[in-house]
Amino acid sequence: MTSHLKIGLFGFGCVGQGLYDILNHNDYLTAEVVKICIKHPQKPRSLSKEFFTTQKQDILQNPEINLVVELIDNAEEAFEIVAEALKNGKNVVTANKKMLAEHLPELVAIQQEYGTSLLYEASACGSIPIIRTLEEYYNNELLFSVKGIFNGSSNYILTKVIQENQTYENALLKAQELGFAETDPTLDVGGFDPKYKLCILALHAYGIFAKPEEVFNYGIQSLSEQDLKFAKEKGYKIKLIAQSQKIQENQVALLVMPQFVDASHPLYHTENEFNGVIVEAAFSQRQTFIGKGAGGHPTGSAVLSDISALLYGYRYEYKKLHNATRKVSNTSKVLLEVYVRYQTQEDFELFDFEEITEKYNGNFNGENSNYVIGKISLENLLEIKPELLKRNIFIVNTGKDLVFFSKEKIEKMELTEI
Numbered sequence: 001m002t003s004h005l006k007i008g009l010f011g012f013g014c015v016g017q018g019l020y021d022i023l024n025h026n027d028y029l030t031a032e033v034v035k036i037c038i039k040h041p042q043k044p045r046s047l048s049k050e051f052f053t054t055q056k057q058d059i060l061q062n063p064e065i066n067l068v069v070e071l072i073d074n075a076e077e078a079f080e081i082v083a084e085a086l087k088n089g090k091n092v093v094t095a096n097k098k099m100l101a102e103h104l105p106e107l108v109a110i111q112q113e114y115g116t117s118l119l120y121e122a123s124a125c126g127s128i129p130i131i132r133t134l135e136e137y138y139n140n141e142l143l144f145s146v147k148g149i150f151n152g153s154s155n156y157i158l159t160k161v162i163q164e165n166q167t168y169e170n171a172l173l174k175a176q177e178l179g180f181a182e183t184d185p186t187l188d189v190g191g192f193d194p195k196y197k198l199c200i201l202a203l204h205a206y207g208i209f210a211k212p213e214e215v216f217n218y219g220i221q222s223l224s225e226q227d228l229k230f231a232k233e234k235g236y237k238i239k240l241i242a243q244s245q246k247i248q249e250n251q252v253a254l255l256v257m258p259q260f261v262d263a264s265h266p267l268y269h270t271e272n273e274f275n276g277v278i279v280e281a282a283f284s285q286r287q288t289f290i291g292k293g294a295g296g297h298p299t300g301s302a303v304l305s306d307i308s309a310l311l312y313g314y315r316y317e318y319k320k321l322h323n324a325t326r327k328v329s330n331t332s333k334v335l336l337e338v339y340v341r342y343q344t345q346e347d348f349e350l351f352d353f354e355e356i357t358e359k360y361n362g363n364f365n366g367e368n369s370n371y372v373i374g375k376i377s378l379e380n381l382l383e384i385k386p387e388l389l390k391r392n393i394f395i396v397n398t399g400k401d402l403v404f405f406s407k408e409k410i411e412k413m414e415l416t417e418i
């Protein structure tokens, strides 16, 4: 346990400055920022020059610094910084979900080998304390699912477009101005950012190392007026939902895509930059956590919580990962019901529907605009995703439970019948 923390901070942008501000308003924590590493030395800063450096070694090799807080916007550079700091015997706090999702196996191994601790509560759902909750509170509970709104900027955009009739472009611009959006907004609106968070939560919920490239994500970029009209007529809102759901005893399906939610859904009223996480388990049943998912202060508050946890020696034990009797893997062998809005017959033929419940061919604002609702496998969606994006096809999960589905099993059954 360290009684006084001397912090080397990487990044002084939205979250870095938010954290600095929070630390300055905290009388109880014995932690001080001694050096800040940034990228552009010419940028005007709110602190005096001596605080800043552009040389990462000024922090990594400084024996006085016993904690590194990594808050930069580049995942690969962040990984190098975090790995080196941990190997140099410094504990680290980070908010970088892309870096974490892409490097969790190495980072868990480095912590074990060097006996240092990496905490990252701020990387998933901003101010909502979900990682430690899954790690500690749900350690022995039988978890069924962890799902919700994990991306503040796309929820902000959807709120402005659906509730306030703003254009998508204006809403995105405003989200960027307010500091909610990632430097590359495709990470948000394309559903990548919530996918990275889902991969991080999957480790703490089920003990899985999920590879981001194997998890289906579809964003809100292709949302059209026709989709909004459809949702409004049915009394739905559209939310970008990340979900992990237990399918069989030892399998979990992970996916991110827009979803219709009706007024009875626990996240129907979760708007703007707020995030919401729903955890379903055997005995505690359903619990919903709602809080600000983006912005300097809410995210900085989660970083602060990790910093203070390090003061009393807290570390993730990755208990579910190390428990051999609870081995779980992720699967895309599931069937889900989706709404698909498309233009041409070739668009429609991309999909290998198992069942169709509704089909509409029509015209919207002088253009072909058709939709179909039916059941499709997650494997099929993963396969055709690049083509869907190219053709501006919008897909929405209708929100029904995912069910186990294996094409091989069905084909085998059919052969046996013959």
Ligand SMILES: NC(=O)c1ccc[n+]([C@@H]2O[C@H](COP(=O)([O-])OP(=O)(O)OC[C@H]3O[C@@H](n4cnc5c(N)ncnc54)[C@H](OP(=O)(O)O)[C@@H]3O)[C@@H](O)[C@H]2O)c1
Pocket (backbone or CB within 6 Å): 010, 011, 012, 013, 014, 015, 016, 037, 038, 039, 040, 041, 043, 071, 072, 073, 074, 077, 095, 096, 097, 098, 122, 123, 126, 179, 180, 181, 182, 183, 293, 294, 295, 296, 299
């Ligand atoms: N914004 C949010 O609401 C939010 C929420 C949760 C998590 N996060 C995560 O928090 C991290 C920071 O996000 P942000 O919004 O604060 O980003 P930001 O406002 O764009 O700031 C990025 C900072 O990183 C610095 N930087 C970039 N590359 C660097 C390098 N190689 N070495 C040293 N400094 C470097 C930049 O330096 P200059 O100032 O010189 O340009 C800048 O100060 C990201 O991983 C993000 O995903 C953000």
